[in-house]
Amino acid sequence: MNKFWFKPGLIVLFFVLILFSSLLVIGQQTADKDKMQIQVPPPPLNEDTFPCSMCHGDMETNPERRELVDFHENIVLKHDEENRWCMACHDDKNRDMLHSASGELIDFSESYKLCGQCHGPKLKDWEAGIHGRRTGQWNGEKKYLLCAHCHNPHSPKFPHLKPEPAPIKPGKKK
Amino acid sequence: MKFIRFLKESFQIVIKGSPRYYTWLAFLFILIVWGASGYIQQLKHGLLVTNMRDPVSWGFYIGNFTFLVGVAAAAILLVIPAYIYNWKPIKEVVLFGELLAICAMIMVILFVIVDIGNPTRLWHMMPFLGKLNIPQSLLAWDTVTLLGYFILNCFIVGYLLNSLFYKKEYNKKLLTPLILLSVPVAISIHTVTAFIYNGFAGRPYWNSALLAPKFLASAFCSGPAVLLILFQILKKTTNFEIKDEAIWKIAELMAYAMFINLFFFFAEVFKEIYSNTEHVVHLKYLFVGVGENKDIVFYGWASLIISIVAFLLFLIPKTRKNPITLNIGAVLIWFGVYIEKGIALLIPGFTPDTMGQVYIYRPSITEIKIATAIFAIGFLIFTVVTKIAIAINFEGFNIDTLKRKKATSA
């Protein structure tokens, strides 16, 4: 029994194992930290239209500025529309991805990177937790929302709302 | 024991009287019952039966409270010359001033009770029983000073009447310091009451250093005005005696007080209007209205004009010494100060509210009912104690006459 424990090979193996597992743990932790930083719910994509490649997979790209009919007729671009059209943000090669101005692909779940190119200060505020609706724990896990959860990316100006009823003036009955 | 005998004999005085006396008591009693029905409603439904709401959270009750604190404090106007300078003509009537102060204090306490949302919790603000937030809260200070003043005056008056009844010389070593003490306490009750308003930094209409001096000046008008009217009535209806000289002297003091009051008022108006900050809106609400809301403009001007007319009537010796113009002046001063404390002080302080919203406050029927009942209680107590005091002072009601009566009947 004793001899078994003192075999040098086993000791080396033991240390190697420890080294490996600790590396794994550290790796896992850094991954967690990255995730913690900006943890967002899945993007608000519609099952009928996403993945885009369902339809656009083998479709010719039409870069023409036009009124959309047949499909996407609800999309009216009101977001710097003079300078941009679909492919300014959507990637024309990988239809299920977005792309930055420099052409790097961006997943829909990280769309804030795309928005942040123009809206730098907003992105900074959002990352700091200042811009956007706040839920979760003030002293723990904070829940973020993607820009597109609140703003329609094609027409991002916040829509007007019907206000809740005014308070009853004192002295007046309901 | 002796004091109990005094009370017993006094009770005999109270229950005997002319038909006119009984009618008066019955009238007050009806008013009390009528008002009590309002209070029962208020206990049941809460202060919802009043027209006070969040924007104007104090109203008719606290207005009356403030006015009556002034009346109570003003008794010292008569105490100072009477006791300190030993000025004979007034000394005779000081006792009645103090009786008025006691009755005013009872009304003051009742107005606080009806104003609070939880009257069963009143013990929370009783010294020793509850928990007074001293030195922070001015309302806590006010409770202490008001109770102190009330007890002090009750003792002084009770002791004096008791001594007179037994035909004893009162103990000067005991009484003089107490009377001297009552002077600063009287000033303090009205000052502290003013400081309650004054201390609200968020209510610019009240947040003026002149508020407490103005309170005192106006109290020195209204308190004696009430007394002057009461003296005239007592003189007509009972054996009460008062020298004209005393009345003229009181009226003269009132003229000075009214001058100071008006001067303070104009100083405040100047400051507000000339600096024309956003705070001027409250004064505007009182004298010209804010937007469509001109509800209290009438009262603002009425109080001012009435006070000026009364001041002139008291200033000119001829009108001061004429019983008709004197009484008109006293009634006008009473009205003027009552409107000033009840409406002109309170309502613009709350309107527009801190959020700039205008809520038009008018007392509800229930508030008027309850206030009437409280005044009726005050008058009832004043009638009763005055009857005893008159009997002792002017009708020879004392231990000797009682003994003699018993001897003759036996």
Place this chain on the structure above:
Amino acid sequence: MSIQKTTFSPKKVDRRSFLKAAAATSSAAALAACGDKAAIEEFLQRDFRSLSKEKIAKIIERLEAEYAQKYGKAFTVSTKEPIPETFFGYALDLSRCIGCRKCVYACVDENNQSRDPQLHWIQVLEMEKEKGVDFIDANLYYDHEEVPHEGHFYVPIACQHCKNPPCVKSCPVGATWTDSDGIVVIDYNWCIGCRCCMAACPYGARHFNWGRPTLPAEDANPNTHYLGNRPRMKGVVEKCTWCIQRVREGRYPACVEACPVGARKFGNLLDKDSEIRYILENKRVLILREVLNTQPKFYYFYST
């Protein structure tokens, strides 16, 4: 019987408690006639801060039973104390608020305010952009088809949780105070209803239960805090507590979560990494009626 136990306990009969008992007995006797033991206990109850742990436990038990019976569901009445090393702050983005009043009603649902008479802790004021923050011309009762209304902006106001609160100073019986986490709270059972604090508050944040508050059983939120959203009685003052029942559990106030534009921010001022500290250090901040030196911990800011 229980009065005798609580006030004439043979262990401690000092003058103070004797006086208390003596004064209380007369009124208690009247109540006893009704045979309502709970009413007597409630009547004799002292202010929250001077109650022993055992007494508090008993009171909570009584209240939970009372509420469960009244609203037909299990209630919890927490007395959770402040979290150490916490000092709360709140920030509201005036450049975002659209005046939709969603916060007002989320607050009512969370905090069990009376539905009739209506009582709101949050007041949303509509102001003209041309005039800036100007209360005199503000409108609390705006009623548009859609908000934000052209040329207007909105200032929601509730308790500012001042560091130097004039309301606390004015209370004659010490029924309202600032807890160590900075929340200004009210003991609804000690408040006498004198409304001094309402006159003292420069922000119109305190509200009075003029009548008996009504709360439909189905709308009652059963997760409550003793100093917060437990059902109130008539004749007491109440106000925003930053959802004490939520924030002491680490959650955000209800209004923060309800705001559709994310204008409301909340956090720990002592935590230098908190959102609230980021705002104070990086944004233009406005304090209402700063000149009064009330030192609110409620900051209005402009994110853009």
